[in-house]
Amino acid sequence: MQLHILASGSTGNAIFLQLGGAKLLVDAGISARRVEKGLRAVGIDPAELDAILVTHEHSDHVSGLPVFTRKFGVPVFARRRTWDAFQPAHHVEAEYRRELGNGLEIGGVRVEPFAISHDAAEPVGYSFRCGDIKCVVATDMGCVSERVERDIAGADVLVFESNHDVAMLRNGPYPEYLKKRILSNRGHLSNLDTGRCLARMDKKSGMHVFLAHLSQHNNCPELALSTVSQVLERQGVRLEQDVYLHLAHPCDTVSFAL
Numbered sequence: 001m002q003l004h005i006l007a008s009g010s011t012g013n014a015i016f017l018q019l020g021g022a023k024l025l026v027d028a029g030i031s032a033r034r035v036e037k038g039l040r041a042v043g044i045d046p047a048e049l050d051a052i053l054v055t056h057e058h059s060d061h062v063s064g065l066p067v068f069t070r071k072f073g074v075p076v077f078a079r080r081r082t083w084d085a086f087q088p089a090h091h092v093e094a095e096y097r098r099e100l101g102n103g104l105e106i107g108g109v110r111v112e113p114f115a116i117s118h119d120a121a122e123p124v125g126y127s128f129r130c131g132d133i134k135c136v137v138a139t140d141m142g143c144v145s146e147r148v149e150r151d152i153a154g155a156d157v158l159v160f161e162s163n164h165d166v167a168m169l170r171n172g173p174y175p176e177y178l179k180k181r182i183l184s185n186r187g188h189l190s191n192l193d194t195g196r197c198l199a200r201m202d203k204k205s206g207m208h209v210f211l212a213h214l215s216q217h218n219n220c221p222e223l224a225l226s227t228v229s230q231v232l233e234r235q236g237v238r239l240e241q242d243v244y245l246h247l248a249h250p251c252d253t254v255s256f257a258l
């Protein structure tokens with residue numbers, strides 16, 4: 001298993017995952033050129049991707065799709081209502097568009113989308129299973145439902161949102177309507193929410209968690225890491241033993257192999 005988080009945050013998201021015989025990209029919310037460069041830098045030929053899996057239609061997840069698909073001809077999977085909600089600027093040509101059902105099998109990998117709570121048409125997270133390895137990508141969530149808790153349970157590798165620090169957001173520069181949106185059940189997860197969810201979820205010992213989609217205005221990496229660590233430790237979770245915490249980066253590739 002190889003994971004390369006090419007970018008993560010409100011300025012763009014793209015996550016490459018190689019599992020079994022499948023080479024997959026979750027979202028392409030940075031320029032096609034950056035996706036291509038990022039993949040080549042870790043030795044992946046973009047034309048070899050089996051699929052791009054879209055979580056939702058927000059620009060920071062899809063802006064690179066039109067150029068990337070035209071150049072490399074990779075099929076793109078998204079929920080029907082997500083396709084319907086695409087902005088014209090993110091238009092993907094019909095020949096590359098695929099409707100995402102309840103699950104698919106790619107190169108021996110079982111890919112399962114699951115509903116998340118976010119202010120988009122039909123947003124999803126993804127779980128990937130191959131043999132006894134399970135990876136999950138779940139960002140852009142205002143809250144964690146019981147369903148999501150079941151979907152992330154037992155993951156070996158979890159890319160999970162830790163968007164903001166509530167005090168930084170409340171006292172920060174964002175207009176009131178945006179603060180409300182982010183804090184709502186269909187917004188984004190705070191560091192504290194993330195810590196609590198990780199503490200109570202059904203964990204596989206030694207799991208690796210990548211804190212992702214950190215806000216550049218309302219969070220900082222050290223704070224996300226320390227808040228989540230503190231919540232976990234208070235609940236008796238042993239860091240670097242039960243759970244390994246890592247940070248995704250807004251523009252530098254973060255790589256991991258298992």
Ligand SMILES: [Zn+2]
Pocket residue numbers: 009010013058060061140213
């Ligand atoms: Zn996002």
Ligand SMILES: [Zn+2]
Pocket residue numbers: 056058118120140
């Ligand atoms: Zn979003």
